[in-house]
Amino acid sequence: MMKIKKGDTVKVIAGKDKDKEGKVIMVDQKNGRVVVEGINMVSKHTKPNAANQNGGIVNKEAAIDVSNVMYVHNGKATRIGFTVKDGKKVRVAKSTGEIID
Secondary structure, X not given: OOOOOOOOEEEEOOOOXXXXXXXXXXXXXXXXXXXXXXXXXXXXXXXXXXXXXXXXXXXXXXXXXXXXXXXXXXXXXXXXXXXXXXXXXXXXXOOOOOEOO
16 A cells, blocks of 8 residues: 555655646556656657647656655655554654654
């Protein structure tokens, strides 16, 4: 189980986009990667098709390893832990001890 979920705000801690923040668009649990809005932009050459009549070069987000991002809680990057609350497993911010969801 990954500690980062779709919709979380994360901060990049390594790589070319270090210190940038964004929202998680997609999580790939099998490969341990996430796609973050506006982070790790790559140029993709596309052929013309029904959706894109002209084709050409399209900028889009590429996946980044989950170990290179940290969850942002109250404006600060923090680690995430798990605890059991009322019989349910919930995520907890390590820095403050507050329940995330």
